[in-house]
Amino acid sequence: METPETTNPERKVVVEVRDVEVTYRSKPKLKLDEGKPKLERDEFTVFRDLDLTIREHEFTTIVGPSGCGKSTIFRLILGSQFPTKGTVHVDGEPVRNVTPKTGIVYQRYSLFPHLTVADNIALGPLLQQTGPFESLVRSIGPRYRRVRRESRAEAFDLLGRIGLSRNDGDKYPHELSGGMRQRVAIAQATIMKPKVLMMDEPFGALDHSTREDMQLFILEQAEKNGLTVIFVTHDLDEALFLGTRVIGISQYYAADSAEDGVGSKIVTDRDLTAALGGAHPRPTTSIDTPEFRELRRKVHHDVLDPDHRQHISEFDHDHQDSNGKH
Numbered sequence: 590m591e592t593p594e595t596t597n598p599e600r601k602v603v604v605e606v607r608d609v610e611v612t613y614r615s616k617p618k619l620k621l622d623e624g625k626p627k628l629e630r631d632e633f634t635v636f637r638d639l640d641l642t643i644r645e646h647e648f649t650t651i652v653g654p655s656g657c658g659k660s661t662i663f664r665l666i667l668g669s670q671f672p673t674k675g676t677v678h679v680d681g682e683p684v685r686n687v688t689p690k691t692g693i694v695y696q697r698y699s700l701f702p703h704l705t706v707a708d709n710i711a712l713g714p715l716l717q718q719t720g721p722f723e724s725l726v727r728s729i730g731p732r733y734r735r736v737r738r739e740s741r742a743e744a745f746d747l748l749g750r751i752g753l754s755r756n757d758g759d760k761y762p763h764e765l766s767g768g769m770r771q772r773v774a775i776a777q778a779t780i781m782k783p784k785v786l787m788m789d790e791p792f793g794a795l796d797h798s799t800r801e802d803m804q805l806f807i808l809e810q811a812e813k814n815g816l817t818v819i820f821v822t823h824d825l826d827e828a829l830f831l832g833t834r835v836i837g838i839s840q841y842y843a844a845d846s847a848e849d850g851v852g853s854k855i856v857t858d859r860d861l862t863a864a865l866g867g868a869h870p871r872p873t874t875s876i877d878t879p880e881f882r883e884l885r886r887k888v889h890h891d892v893l894d895p896d897h898r899q900h901i902s903e904f905d906h907d908h909q910d911s912n913g914k915h
């Protein structure tokens with residue numbers, strides 16, 4: 590596997606995935622064993638010995654073909670799924686559930702349709718300071734009203750920074766364009782100052798030109814606010830354009846197996862800044878260099894080329910250490 594000189598060992602570790610195995614089990618099925626009925630579950634191990642270290646201010650993009658396990662990694666870091674074996678830490682603590690340490694932006698459905706834009710953005714701080722119970726029973730109390738007023742003021746302040754007007758704050762999500770909705774979703778996540786911002790195909794539903802605008806927008810937000818971002822996409826160009834580090838996951842085939850895929854692994858982990866001789870492929874104008882085209886060809890070959898996947902089982906399975914080196 591490519592060695593990621595990528596990750597700067599002096600930077601604080603934000604996400605640490607160690608020796609993780611993820612096995613999915615199907616619901617019990619009734620089968621016949623020598624004529625006797627028996628309940629059995631099918632098992633599928635998507636990852637074995639998965640290691641991943643993500644450091645502060647990295648913009649890590651995770652790319653790979655459908656079904657390779659991108660969302661599985663996403664859910665493990667988020668805390669909505671747990672490994673069968675191994676550990677996942679965020680900001681030095683074991684991940685046990687979804688916490689404000691992790692901000693999330695999905696392709697859709699992050700916004701509550703019955704709340705205005707400002708109330709959607711203010712919801713996180715409001716719930717954090719009052720809790721769902723207090724919100725429910727004390728919504729007319731003075732403390733709740735004060736916290737709500739302050740959270741909304743913070744939300745209105747944020748609108749300008751995400752390219753929306755103050756008037757937009759009183760609109761409902763259905764009154765906004767797709768790109769504006771995703772800007773609000775990003776504000777909703779970042780207002781909580783998460784240690785890591787997780788984005789799962791966030792621009793997948795947008796048209797081409799809005800998607801390009803949003804790519805520039807998230808780069809600007811990441812840079813201005815020093816965000817640590819993990820961005821899952823199946824689009825290699827998007828992954829290479831946005832990432833300071835690109836992780837490619839692919840399914841592998843056991844040499845002696847007739848099965849389709851027998852698991853997935855990280856097949857590429859590259860520091861784009863280092864790979865391109867210190868020049869990051871931003872802004873857009875510089876991504877068409879010979880170095881960038883060669884990098885794209887290699888990552889495409891390692892991650893997305895189905896002929897290459899046949900041979901991945903011959904790869905060295907050694908773990909990386911916390912510096913990302915073998």
Ligand SMILES: Nc1ncnc2c1ncn2[C@@H]1O[C@H](COP(=O)(O)OP(=O)(O)OP(=O)(O)O)[C@@H](O)[C@H]1O
Nearest residue numbers: 613614633635654655656657658659660661662823
């Ligand atoms: N709950 C589950 N039960 C059984 N198998 C599962 C389950 N969730 C995921 N898998 C399997 O694990 C593998 C990885 O799934 P995952 O959704 O993480 O992939 P992905 O790369 O995000 O796919 P896509 O790009 O299509 O969303 C797939 O083969 C999938 O069928």
